[in-house]
Amino acid sequence: MVEATPDQPYLGLKLKLDPVQLCEIIAQTNLGISQKESPVKGWCVSDAAPSLIDCVIRLTKLLDTPEDIPFLAPLMIREIYYRLLTDQQGEAVRQIATAGSSMQRIADVIKQIKADFTSPLRVEELAEQANMSAASFHRHFKAITLMSPLQYQKQLRLLTARQMMLAEAIDATQAAYRVGYESTSQFSREYSRMFGAPPIRDMERLRVS
DSSP states (O other), rough: OSSSSSSOOOOOOOOOOOOOHHHHHHHTTTTTTTTTOOOOSOOOOOOOHHHHHHHHHHHHHHGGGGGGHHHHHHHHHHHHHHHHSSSSTTHHHHHHHSSSSSSHHHHHHHHHHTTOOOOOEEEEHHHHHSSSSSHHHHHHHHHHHHOOOOHHHHHHHHHHHHHHHHHHHOOOOHHHTTTTTSSSSHHHHHHHHHHOOHHHHHHHHHHHH
16 A cells, blocks of 8 residues: 555455354355355455445444444444355355355365475375365365465475575575475575575575665
């Protein structure tokens, strides 16, 4: 945000989705029940419908009348949920709320990869954990993360190694082994491809800036 100033701050609104409320609305309206589940992205951007924008504006205007918030805010939030479920990204919102959906299963796998990213990755085992075929798992994983499981693990390793070298002043060899690489030359090649420079030059650049 480049135009915000202390006198004219940039204001934002964050609404944390409640899966229980979403499921209640889905059950009451049959939204998405007859649809075939398809892969969705983990990060979605699209124009909000005027009806959704109107509801959000009405919710924020309750700040002018705080005495109305306890009664009206829950109703407006419920309407926002409904608008989200019927908007362009309704399928993604529905899968966030639905236990056992492909998005939920991939999210569980991603948590496991993050928790143990230094260990060798066995895609077949991850697919079995997600209760999917290898091909289906790969398709859903890439739709959500925009990369394959191996690429995702590689990115986690390289980002963590970069943070270690910068914060702990360790060399590339130490960082490579600590994040799971067995070959320092492979680490250096993949690091250069991702960050545009070998580890030593990248650290020099970061410390100067």
